[in-house]
Amino acid sequence: MRGVGESVGSAVFGTLGRVMARTQEKRGLPVDLLESDDAFLAIFDAPGAHSSDIQVRFEDDTIFVRLDRFRSPREEYEMTYPGRGLALDGRTTLPDGAAVDPAGATATLKEDGTLHVRIPKADQATAHDGSDIETEPSADEQ
Template sequence: MIRELGETIGDAVVESVGRAVARSQEQMPLDADLLESDDAYLALFDAPGVESGDVQVRFEDGTVIVRVDRFRDFHDGYEMRFPGRGLSLDGRVDLPDDATVDVSGATATLKENGTLQVEIPKVEAGDVANEQTDAEDDDAEATGDDTADAADEN
């Protein structure tokens, strides 16, 4: 009886700690890099365990904003002991203040290794019709990656 009580208390403690770890992970931004070429900016976000339908990408006031709502898969024959992975994750990357980009030409690609790549093409400073300052908040949908491209990335 005392042993069963101890196991029950232990299970509750482990689950509570796991939920606290998940909540703290949800408070931390997704790790991200910003790269620049002559033609575009490339924002890279670490988003492991995410499906392309779980990703939302927005561009707002010179910032790439990412929201990920991932799910835990059910594994037949297993029960959750330590729910330590955050499910709702956010990230953001600020473009340089002088960046002029074509938000409507942006693409978001989710690689098999869990990296979300958001590419935003640059435009000439004189092409004001497509500059970031004239674009409204645009949403991009992440597309899946095929195996050949993922192999090249790894």
């Protein structure tokens, strides 16, 4: 009887975990958008990500981020509750009229699990529409 209870419990936890992971994947990554005299800085939560897991692009005044996280197998453990989303998206749109130079943009994954995307400001004559932005690894990945 105990085996049946464990089996039912595992099935319930597995289903609940998958639902939670899908819910997390549908919500956008939390982001703060900051502005200085010379740049915009978008700070995205990027928990559990490595720089190779991240794609960043800029298009139509919007910063798009995609995290494709991977779980490392744990030899001593069995997955009971797969609740963390693996494919996470985020975006933020710059204010109307913002003139930026995406070719000078940087994306840096910090040790605290945040992704900092910095896009320098430009005058209207040198502003660009779109660009992919390479993600630099944090110090612990180097």
